[in-house]
Amino acid sequence: MYSSRPVKKEYIPRPFTNVIIPKRFVGKFWFFFRLKKEVDFLLFVAPLLPLIVPRNIKSVIVCQELASQKIQPKGLSSRLSAFVRDQVLMPLCVARATKIIAASEATQKDLLQFYRLDAEKVPVIYDGFQELSEFASDAPAPDISLIPYFFFAGKVKYRKNVHGIASAFISFKKRTNANTKLVIAGDYGGDYYVNLQSELAKNGLAKDVHFVGYTVGAKLYSLYKNAFAFVFPSINEGFGMPPIEAMSLGVPVITSKISSMVEVAGGAALLVDPFDVTDISQAMEKLYRDSAFRAELIHKGFERAKVFSWSKAAHAYIDLLRVL
Numbered sequence: 001m002y003s004s005r006p007v008k009k010e011y012i013p014r015p016f017t018n019v020i021i022p023k024r025f026v027g028k029f030w031f032f033f034r035l036k037k038e039v040d041f042l043l044f045v046a047p048l049l050p051l052i053v054p055r056n057i058k059s060v061i062v063c064q065e066l067a068s069q070k071i072q073p074k075g076l077s078s079r080l081s082a083f084v085r086d087q088v089l090m091p092l093c094v095a096r097a098t099k100i101i102a103a104s105e106a107t108q109k110d111l112l113q114f115y116r117l118d119a120e121k122v123p124v125i126y127d128g129f130q131e132l133s134e135f136a137s138d139a140p141a142p143d144i145s146l147i148p149y150f151f152f153a154g155k156v157k158y159r160k161n162v163h164g165i166a167s168a169f170i171s172f173k174k175r176t177n178a179n180t181k182l183v184i185a186g187d188y189g190g191d192y193y194v195n196l197q198s199e200l201a202k203n204g205l206a207k208d209v210h211f212v213g214y215t216v217g218a219k220l221y222s223l224y225k226n227a228f229a230f231v232f233p234s235i236n237e238g239f240g241m242p243p244i245e246a247m248s249l250g251v252p253v254i255t256s257k258i259s260s261m262v263e264v265a266g267g268a269a270l271l272v273d274p275f276d277v278t279d280i281s282q283a284m285e286k287l288y289r290d291s292a293f294r295a296e297l298i299h300k301g302f303e304r305a306k307v308f309s310w311s312k313a314a315h316a317y318i319d320l321l322r323v324l
Contacts, residue, residue, distance in 0.1 A: 002039070041321055047089035049096065058098040058324055064127075065103070065238025065260075066110045071159055091115060098324055101125050101317070103239040104260035123320060126264075128310030129244040135218040142226040146210065149181040150284060151227035151251070153220065153242045154234070156188035156196070156211070161233050161256075161274050166196050168231075168280035170203045175281070178288055181208050185215040185223055224249045229287045229294070232261070233274040240264045244308055247301030252294050254283045268304035270297065 001007050002019045022028050032042075032050035039057050042050075046063040053059055068082040094100055094115045100122045102108035108122050150169065154160045162184065169182045188211050200206045215223060224230070230246035232255045240261045243253045247268060255261045257271035265271065270286065272279045287294050 002042075041324070043317075044093075046100070047085055047093045049089075049093040053096070059096060060099045060101065060321065060324070061093050061097045062101045063103065063107055063111060063238070065107055065236065066114060067159055067236050067238070069110065069114050070236055086114075097121075099123060099320065101320070103127050105263055106260035107238045125313055125316045125320070126308055127239045127241060128308055128313045129241045129248065129305070131309075132221040132224060132245055132249060135221040136225075138218040139222040139225065140219060142222055146181045146183060147226060148179075148228035149183045149210075149226075150229050150231050151183050151185070151223060151246075152231050153185045153215070153224070153245070154232070155186045156184060156193055158192060159235050160186075161235050163192075163196060163199075164233055164274060164277055164280055165231050166200060166209065167277045168233075168284060169209065170200070170205055171277060171281040172284045172288075173205060173208065174203075176285060176288065180228065180288065181210060183210045183212060183223060183227070185212050185220065187214045221249070224251055227251050229254060229284070231280070231284065232256070233272050233280050234259070234261065235274050237261055237264075243269060244305050248305035250298050250302060252287055252297035253301060254280065254287070264308075266304045266307065268297065268300035 001012070001016050002021055004021045004023065006020065007018050022031050029051060033052050035054050035057060042053060042057055042059045044059065044061050046061045049059060049061060066086070069086055073079050073082045094111070094117060100111060100117065102111055102122050102124050104126065105124055108119070108124050111117055111122050112119060152162065152165055156162045165182070172178070173180070193211070197206065200209050212223070224246055227246070230243065230251045230253045232240070232243050232253065234240065234256055237260050240255070243255050243261065243265060246253050253265065253269035254272060255265055255269045256274040258274065262271065270283050272283045274280070287297075
């Protein structure tokens with residue numbers, strides 16, 4: 001097992017040897033240049049592919065998403081970084097790769113469009129998701145003062161459309177005067193967060209929206225499990241694990257009707273236009289008022305979550321590598 005940092009023994013039940021790849025550029029270059037025939041495949045997350053790989057070794061890259069191709073980064077340094085990654089490194093990677101695994105049909109479509117690839121070279125293997133139910137026994141009691149609450153999990157940034165969620169929540173509260181809160185779990189900060197807080201304060205709802213920061217394990221399980229509904233109207237996703245995490249725990253989901261989220265939802269979520277605040281807000285109200293529809297989404301969500309797992313993904317990866 002070749003890796004840039006040690007692989008935990010408990011991750012792989014069978015005996016294995018872990019070879020650590022040098023971290024520095026020169027050492028890494030020389031390491032891959034000297035690879036021998038006992039290596040059959042190199043599996044990388046795009047666009048991280050070595051500059052030189054012996055010709056007898058097949059390279060397979062995994063592409064989760066092409067977000068910066070579709071959403072222009074802000075700031076000179078971010079745009080320069082995106083240019084190097086998307087216009088220099090990615091073309092080299094996809095040209096040299098034996099196969100490029102896409103995390104969804106939406107990502108596959110983007111790869112075919114942006115890099116003019118043959119569909120045969122870009123198989124789709126869906127991701128799995130984090131089985132949070134394993135933390136149930138250690139989960140903290142819910143904060144009663146927050147219930148009921150809409151929930152979002154993910155980084156607080158433009159692509160995740162947290163501004164759309166906040167604006168929709170403001171509209172929902174003004175229209176219904178419902179005693180609901182909004183809980184947002186994920187890294188936050190910078191101007192984007194400041195602007196969100198400013199909008200909430202201006203509308204008198206700063207105390208109804210709780211930013212709890214990056215959350216994992218038992219606490220994340222508890223936040224999902226006790227949520228009234230999960231709201232995830234992202235502008236672009238390569239796969240979209242959080243909606244599946246919510247479904248697996250019996251939480252109804254509101255998500256986008258664009259990008260990969262439509263295929264991942266598979267008819268088990270309430271789909272909205274992520275650019276239409278009214279649409280998101282009305283979806284919140286529908287789940288708030290229609291208990292029968294909410295129960296229907298919960299049932300469909302449980303069934304949909306069964307389609308995805310890391311075990312299924314791993315077997316699909318192995319099956320693909322065996323026929324190369």
